[in-house]
Amino acid sequence: MNTPLPNQPVRGSHSGVAIMAVFDLLGRKWNMRILWELRTGPQTFRTLQENCDNMSPSVLNNRIKQLADARLLATSPTGYQLTELGNTLMTTLDPLRAWASVWEKQL
Amino acid sequence: MNTPLPNQPVRGSHSGVAIMAVFDLLGRKWNMRILWELRTGPQTFRTLQENCDNMSPSVLNNRIKQLADARLLATSPTGYQLTELGNTLMTTLDPLRAWASVWEKQL
DNA sequence: GTATATTGCTACTTATTTCGTAGCGAATTG
DNA sequence: CAATTCGCTACGAAATAAGTAGCAATATAC
Numbered sequence: 476m477n478t479p480l481p482n483q484p485v486r487g488s489h490s491g492v493a494i495m496a497v498f499d500l501l502g503r504k505w506n507m508r509i510l511w512e513l514r515t516g517p518q519t520f521r522t523l524q525e526n527c528d529n530m531s532p533s534v535l536n537n538r539i540k541q542l543a544d545a546r547l548l549a550t551s552p553t554g555y556q557l558t559e560l561g562n563t564l565m566t567t568l569d570p571l572r573a574w575a576s577v578w579e580k581q582l
Numbered sequence: 583m584n585t586p587l588p589n590q591p592v593r594g595s596h597s598g599v600a601i602m603a604v605f606d607l608l609g610r611k612w613n614m615r616i617l618w619e620l621r622t623g624p625q626t627f628r629t630l631q632e633n634c635d636n637m638s639p640s641v642l643n644n645r646i647k648q649l650a651d652a653r654l655l656a657t658s659p660t661g662y663q664l665t666e667l668g669n670t671l672m673t674t675l676d677p678l679r680a681w682a683s684v685w686e687k688q689l
Numbered sequence: 690g691t692a693t694a695t696t697g698c699t700a701c702t703t704a705t706t707t708c709g710t711a712g713c714g715a716a717t718t719g
Numbered sequence: 720c721a722a723t724t725c726g727c728t729a730c731g732a733a734a735t736a737a738g739t740a741g742c743a744a745t746a747t748a749c
Contacts, residue, residue, distance in 0.1 A: 534706085
């Protein structure tokens with residue numbers, strides 16, 4: 476499973492359009508969640524795993540590599556943390572929380 | 583595969599917190615892409631399939647049902663289209679395009 | 690009004706992804 | 720130096736997605 480990056484073909488699309496790479500990357504299970512959990516600060520492998528409902532370590536490890544390839548997270552002395560890019564992504568996804576609560580009310 | 587909805591347990595989380603349901607739903611392959619393709623207007627089953635890189639009809643059908651359950655899309659005389667909720671979701675995801683292009687530049 | 694094409698699917702098989710569990714080697718703590 | 724914690728790998732089982740064929744219903748063409 477290769478890491479979807481802009482300017483190169485991604486799963487299901489050969490256009491290389493950046494937004495398609497985003498959909499491919501974030502559409503893989505756990506990726507959005509992992510970034511979300513790291514919003515509030517760095518976490519170790521095992522803490523992150525616990526916070527992501529004990530997702531399997533093999534998948535977590537795989538995801539960490541993908542997200543690192545995509546320059547959205549990086550390792551630090553205190554654990555994995557968002558890069559600047561990862562942070563700005565989370566900021567653009569931030570309004571999702573508000574949307575989710577509207578959604579919740581309407582259902 | 584059940585449809586993740588707020589206020590009920592979703593894959594990997596039993597909290598019922600709305601944002602987790604969003605991650606579960608949007609984290610499934612094609613869901614974000616399908617909504618994105620419908621941004622600009624209604625599409626028939628087969629057109630949608632073509633625009634989603636000829637995804638398999640079985641999965642498309644499955645996703646349509648999920649997204650309809652989640653009240654994000656509905657059928658109309660001219661094909662499938664976003665509901666009001668679906669539209670507001672796409673609006674909140676709109677800044678992703680801008681982020682994606684920054685991402686592209688930095689890689 | 691009958692042949693042709695298109696549309697929305699379903700069925701089924703195969704491939705890929707994800708899960709779940711066990712556990713190892715390195716670093717840290719007592 | 721024993722015990723724990725940590726990051727991670729291996730690997731079989733389960734779930735999900737892909738790929739292909741095709742059918743029934745409606746629309747279009749002649």
